[in-house]
Amino acid sequence: MGKKGIWLKLPLEKSDLVPIAVKEGFQYHHAEPGYVMLTYWIPEGPCMLPSNASHLVGVGGFVINDNNEVLVVQEKHCSPSNLGLWKMPTGFIHEAEEIYAGVVREVKEETGIETEFIEVIAFRHAHNVAFEKSDLFFICMLRPLSSKIIIDDHEIEAAKWMPLVEFVKQPLIQEDSMFKKIVDIFVARLGMRYCGLSTHQTLSKFDGTTSSLYYNVMDNENINCVGN
Known part of the structure; x- marks a missing residue:
């Protein structure tokens, strides 16, 4: 079928199949409350499937x-x-x-x-x-x-x-x-000597979804942050 990687998602009610899948060469990838995910990489060489959340x-x-x-x-x-x-x-x-x-x-x-x-x-x-x-x-x-x-x-x-x-x-x-550095940054922000990152909703054509982009907005004439 031209597949290189297999994702096997086993719900809790089919957890008895996990030992069978492991015996056939599947490896653990991640688990959630309702299922366990296993993977199998078919070709020789390093697995190209994405890793679990890091x-x-x-x-x-x-x-x-x-x-x-x-x-x-x-x-x-x-x-x-x-x-x-x-x-x-x-x-x-x-x-x-x-x-x-x-x-x-x-x-x-x-x-x-x-x-x-x-x-x-x-x-x-x-x-x-x-x-x-x-x-x-x-x-x-x-x-x-x-x-x-x-x-x-x-x-x-x-x-x-x-x-x-x-x-x-x-x-x-x-x-x-x-901790001390964090407090120093916070005090500097209160004194308008530092600008943090505010959130802005943006739409990307790459995936067609709206997401939050964090960046700072500064007055062109001084360092004071604007809008807060």
Whole structure:
């Protein structure tokens, strides 16, 4: 039939066929709650089928109110090195969820605070994290639309509005080069000395779909970001 690669998707009710497929030369590719996917590359030489997803995508929300207070949380389950740290709300985005929508949802779920996405101010790329996957973590600036905190009892130990100066002075922030750099960038953004990436809906002729393109928009005469 001229095929070079075979994708074999076995639903849960046919999982008894997995050992048979493996015996015939199929290899695991990925699994979801309802199925397992296996592949078989027919020709000699390296397999040209695309690999399983290589990255997890996380988000963190910097939310600051008109009193120069930052929305911070303490997690119920964290590493010993982070005990006592007041941090921004964080989490993973869902499948087919936009970055800007995911960070708004995570902040709402953890703290009950409604927010509006403004910009991605930075992102981190790390490797061999959860499940040996690479990790993209987007730090976003959000505008609060409410003020009453209602914490998620399953994940969050405590949440509060903390003065920005107190947040910055935390030893765990000052001693960690990445955290400190993120805070420095955030403070620079507040002072209009830095521009992040806002989202813009664009249509591409390559695939005929609308997607989110993140870039900054700057005033031609100075560095101040416009539209925020």
